[in-house]
Amino acid sequence: MVPGKKIVVIGAGNMGEALIAGMLAAGAAAPDDIHATDVVAGRLDQVKARYGVRVGTDNKAAASWSDIAILAVEPQVLDHVLDDLRSVLDGAKLILSVAAGYPIARIAARLASGARIVRCMPNTPSVARAGLSALAWGDRVTAEDEQSARAIFESVGRVVVVEERLMDAVTGLSGSGPAYVFLIIEALADGGVKMGLPREAALALAAQTVFGAAKMALETGEHPGRLKDRVTSPGGTTIAGLHALERGCLRASLMDAVEAATKRSRELGTE
Template sequence: GAASYWTATASSARFVQSATARSARYIHSAAAASSGGDAVDGNGDVRLGFIGAGSMAEAMACGFVRGGVTTFARISASNSSGNVSRAAHWRALGAEVYPSNAEVLRHSDMVFLAVKPHILPGVLAEVGGGAEDRHLFVSVATGVSTTFIEDAITAAGGIGAPRVIRVMPNTPCLVGAAASAACVGSASTAADLELVSALMASAGTCITVEERLFDAVVGVSGSGPAYVFQLIEAMADGGVAAGLPRADAQKLAAQTVYGAAKMVLETGDHPGLLKDKVCSPGGTTIRAVHALEKGGFRAAVMDAVLASAGRSAELGKGK
C-alpha cells in the first residue's frame, strides 16, 4: 500500500546516501593501500585517467564527481587527436588534459579505456609498454574481451598479467543515474572488482555479471537510453497531437517514465503487476495498452535489445 511505498522510498534514500559514503571511504582506503607513485596524490586518493575524452568518458567523470567519490582535480584525460574545443571543455571542468595517451597512463592509477572498439587495438599497442603493476585498466569498449586487452598489453611490452576490469555504463552516468555492469579479467582481483563497482555505483547502480553476458547487457542498458528517449519523444508527440504545448507534453512524458521506473525499483513489484494496477476495467489505460499490443510494442522493444546485443557480438569477433 501507500504506507509501505513511502517507507521503501525513505529507506532507499538513506541507502543511497549510505552507499555513496561507503564508496567514497572504500575508494580512499584502496588508494591509500596502493603502490603509490604518480598515480596517488598526497591525500592517498586514486588518480583516474581517461584514454578517450568523448561523451561516455565525460558522462562517467561527471557522474563520479557528482557522486562525491572524487574531484576533477584527480581526473585526467588524453587529447591525442588535438581537438582544441574538447580539451578546453575538460579543462573548464577542472580536469588535467594531456596531449598523449601515454602521459595519462603515467599520471593515473585507474585507467579507463574509453575509445571505440576499432581504435582500442592501436591504443593498447601505443600505451601497453608503459603498463605497470600499479595500473588497473577499466575498459568501456563494446565487444572487446578482457583477454584481448590483457594479451595486447603484454604483447606491447607491458606487464605479463595486467589487471583488467570490463564495464558497460550508460550515458545517464552524467546525472548520477547510470545502469552499469562489471566483470573481472583473469588477473584482476576481487578487491579490484569491488573498487571499480563502488566507483560505478557512485554514479548510479552497478551489477556484476559473467563476461559472456556482456552483449546482453549492451542490449538492455548500454543502448537502452536511446529506446527510452524515443519512448519519451513519442509520448510527447502524442500529447502535442492531443492538444498539449510541446514543453508541457515533454515534461509530463519524461516525469512519467522517471516515476514508473522509480516505482519498479523501489517497490520490487513486477512491471506487469504495476501495469495491471493502473488498468481499470473499460478504462483509458487498458485501451491504450491494447493499442500498444496491436502495434507490436513489446516485440519491437525485444527486437531492439536483441539487435543491439547482436551488433555487440559482431564488434567483438576476434577481440
C-alpha cells in the same frame, strides 16, 4: 572511494566526462588525482575549465602516471590505443574498459601479461548520475580492484556485476536501452500533440511519466505486470491504450531491438 589512486581517463567524450564529474561529485577522487586525455585539445580545455583536473594529449605519459586507467574510447579505435599503451599498461595498473563489444581476452592479448582488466558497460544516464553500469571481472582482478571499480561507477549510478558472457546482452538492453526509451518518450509526446497538447507540455508529461514509472518499479520491487494491472480498470482508458500497443507489437519490437543490439555488440568484438 579510491583514496590516493591516480586515475587517467583516456577519451574525454560524453562518458569520460560523466565519469570525471561523477567521481568528483561523489568524492571518489580529487581533481589532482584525475588526468583526462583526448585527441581534441578544445575538448580538454572545456574539461579543465569545468572540473580543474589535469589534461593532456599524450596518452602514454598520462597512463604511465596513473594507477587506474579508464579506457573511454570507441571500440573502433581501442586496438590502436592499446598498441600505443602496451609498454605502460602492465600488471601494476587496473584497467577499466568501457568499449562496447570488446572482450577482456582481446584487451589482454594486446597488453603485457598480468594485466588487471575490468570490462564495463555504463549507459548514457550516467551523465545525470542515474546510470546503470555492468561490470565483468578479469581473472587477474583483486578484491581491492573490485572495490575501486565499484566506487568509480557507483559515482554515476547503480552497479551490477555479471559474467562476461552476458555483457553483449547487457549492451543490447541497458547500454542501448536509453535510446529506446527516448524514442518512447518522443512518441508519447507526439501522441499528446496529436490530441491537442502543446509540445512543451507533452514532452514534460511524457518524460515525467516514464521517470515516475521507472522509479515505482525500482522502489517497490513489484513485477511491472502487477504495476500495470493497478492502472488498468475494466473497460477504462488504459486498457484501450494497452490494446492498441499490443496490436502494434510493442513487446515484440522491443525484444527484437534488444536482440539486434546484442548481436551487433558481438560483431563489434570480432571486427
